[in-house]
Amino acid sequence: MLPLSEWIEAVPFPLIVAEAGGIIAYHNAQFAAVFEDPRGKESIKDVFEQWEELSEHLFTVQFQGDPYLLYGHPIVHEGQQMILYIAADGSPLQLLQQKVAELDKLNRELDAIIENSHDAIYITDKQGTTVKTNSAIERITGIPKEYYLGKNTRALMQRGILKDSVTFKVLKQRRPVTVLQKNFAGKETLLTGTPVFNEAGEVEKVVTNIRDLSELNQLHDELKKALELNDQYRKELEKIKSKARFDPDVIVESKYMLDIYEMADRIADFDATVLILGETGVGKDVLARHLYSSSSRYENGEFIKVNCGAIPQDLLESELFGYEAGAFTGASRFGKPGLFELADKGVLFLDEVGELPLSLQVKLLRVLQEKQIQRVGGTKSKNVDVRLIAATNRDLKEMVEQGTFREDLYYRLNVIPIYVPPLRKRKEDILPLVQFFLQHFQEKYRITKEFSRGVKDFFYEYHWPGNVRELSNLVERLILIVPSDVITLEDLPEEYREKTAHPGSKSKSLKDVIELTEREILAKAVQKFDTTYKIAKELGTSQPTIVRKLKKYRLQTSNRR
Structure with missing residues (x-):
């Protein structure tokens, strides 16, 4: 039998034999080749670092940072208890431990995902x-x-x-x-x-x-309700936006005018042609602009206004339809787009449409029918997407009978006729308009004025042949020429004073005076108090009476209670 020292040398693995207490007794050349000669070290503990016991006879150790496995087997040599250690590369075990750790981590993550x-x-x-x-x-x-x-x-x-x-x-x-x-x-x-x-x-x-x-069904029902509510809010918001886009000159209180503007809101997004009728100065252009600002065209195109009676007839065609380069003497060498082209995706407002010459009426009819225009001097037609709004203070039907206005064009324009009544037929609008103009011109000229009761009575009773335009001009004139802070009847221009003192003029009835005074008192009250209860208490009457009176004069408090 070979001696122990020779036996371990014959084994092709790194071997080391330690006595009790870890004292190194023998090792083979394989061990010295891998772990250096351990003869200068007393204990096997000095050869390796970071000992970790995996089981009773299996350990993981490190040598110069590399992992190894040590398997210890007890032996008896010459009557002495010893332990024979076999060393092996520990990298596979370390990799396996890493895989196990990763798998454990993955398991915990999967459990967390499932649980949550x-x-x-x-x-x-x-x-x-x-x-x-x-x-x-x-x-x-x-x-x-x-x-x-x-x-x-x-x-x-x-x-x-x-x-x-x-x-x-x-x-x-x-x-x-x-x-x-x-x-x-x-x-x-x-x-x-x-x-x-x-x-x-x-x-x-x-x-x-x-x-x-x-x-999910509950969420679906709630979502459906939310979408319905959102749609309702959207419609309300559109109404608010429409009101917010009112032209600043839109001041209406009378039921007739309120009905007109409510109808305008309803038809705003329909491209049917609108014909606005009414005397000079009643606000036809204001209504046309409101139709535009209340429609989706407000976001996509421009509002182009042309006064057909203010442009010479020989220039009106080129203004409406544009012209090509060199179309006539003096024409721009680049050509020029007409108002129809500029109003593409928007609104073209033809004011005083009754002044159009017959030759242009034919071309306008073709545009309405074919949605195409042709520039002066041009040979190609161009598509235009324009909503047409026309206005006139003339009787187009009578002009048709006289042969000065084409019947086919009249019916093309008269799809949705809207008659704007004169100011004298909607007296409820007069004093609100006066207040609006007063405030506007005070801010414009930085002047503070007020009208006496007599002047307000005059405004209310005067027949206003020039309608809103005349009223605006008179308010501006009085603010600028009257030196005193309070404007009285004596400050009215001569032509107006004559009419107020005319012996044949109609005097106001007691009912008119009472209603005028009542409305002024309530108008001031709604500015001062935010509820009808407070107004009733201040004026010494019942709340239902106040509600009825406010409805009569189309007034309302801030919170409508």
Whole structure:
């Protein structure tokens, strides 16, 4: 039998023999080659660093930062107890430990994902026995998740907890299966089972996702209500935007005018031609601009106004339709777009349309019919998307009978006729307009003035042949020429004073005076108080009376109570 020293030398692995207490007794050349000659070290503990015991005879150690495995085997040599250590590369074990750690981390993450899923997740083995589920199943079914663990789905069906088993359908059909059913708690649920296959292609597990549809149905109903409410808010917002886009000159109080502007709001987004009729100065252009600002064309195109009676007839055609380069003497060498082109996607307002010559009426009719224009001197037609609004103070129907206005064009323009009454027929608008003009010109000229009661009475009673334009001009004139802060009847221009003192003029009735005074008092009250209750208390009357009076004079408080 070989001596121990020779025996260990014959072994092709690094070997070292230590006495009790770890004192090095022998080692082979393989050990010295890998770990240097350990003869200068007393104990095997001095050779390696970071000893870690894996089991009774197995250790992980490091040598110069590299991992190794030491397997210790007790032996008896010459009657002495010793331990023979075999050294091996520890890198595979270290890699395996890393893989195990990564797998453990992945397992914890997967458990966290499953546990925090809003849907219930239910996992069974190939026999249909529950191996894992999450807490969401308790919220959906009302039964703690611990109850399901280790139980077979067939047993759950027998106890009435499940009406139908998705798991067994998946196991039988070997494909994903979806079932809609009410569960034990009476909730409508959607169950989707998915098979998990092993390397042999056999179903190893079934993963079932359980979704509570009652919550989704409730959310769907709430979303539907929210969308309906949102649509309602959108419509209200559009109305508010429409009112916010009012031309600053829009001041209406009379029922007649309110009805006109409410109708204008209704037809704003319809491209039908509008014909606005009425005396000079009644506000036809203001209504036309309101139609534009209340429509979707406000966002896409311009509002172009042309006074057909203010442009010489020989220039009107080129202004409306434009001209090509060199079309006539003095024409720009670049040509010029007409007002129809400039109003593309917007609105073209033809004021005083009754002044159009017959030759241009024919071309205008063609534009309305074909939606195309042709520049003066041009040979090609161009498409235009223009909404036409026309206005006149003349009787077009009478002009048709006289042959000065084309009948076919008249009916093309008269699709939606709107008659704007003169100021004398809508007296409710007069004093609000006066107040508006007063404030406007005071801000413009930085002057503070006010009108006496007599002047306000005059404004209310005067017949205003020039309508709103005449009223605006007179207010501006009085503010500028009267030196005193309070403007009285004596400050009126001569032509107006004569009419106020005319012996044949109609005097106001007692009813008119009372209503005028009543309205002024209420108008001041709504500015001072925010509720009808406070106004009633201040004026010593009942709240229903105040409500009725405010409705009569079309006044309202800030919070409408």
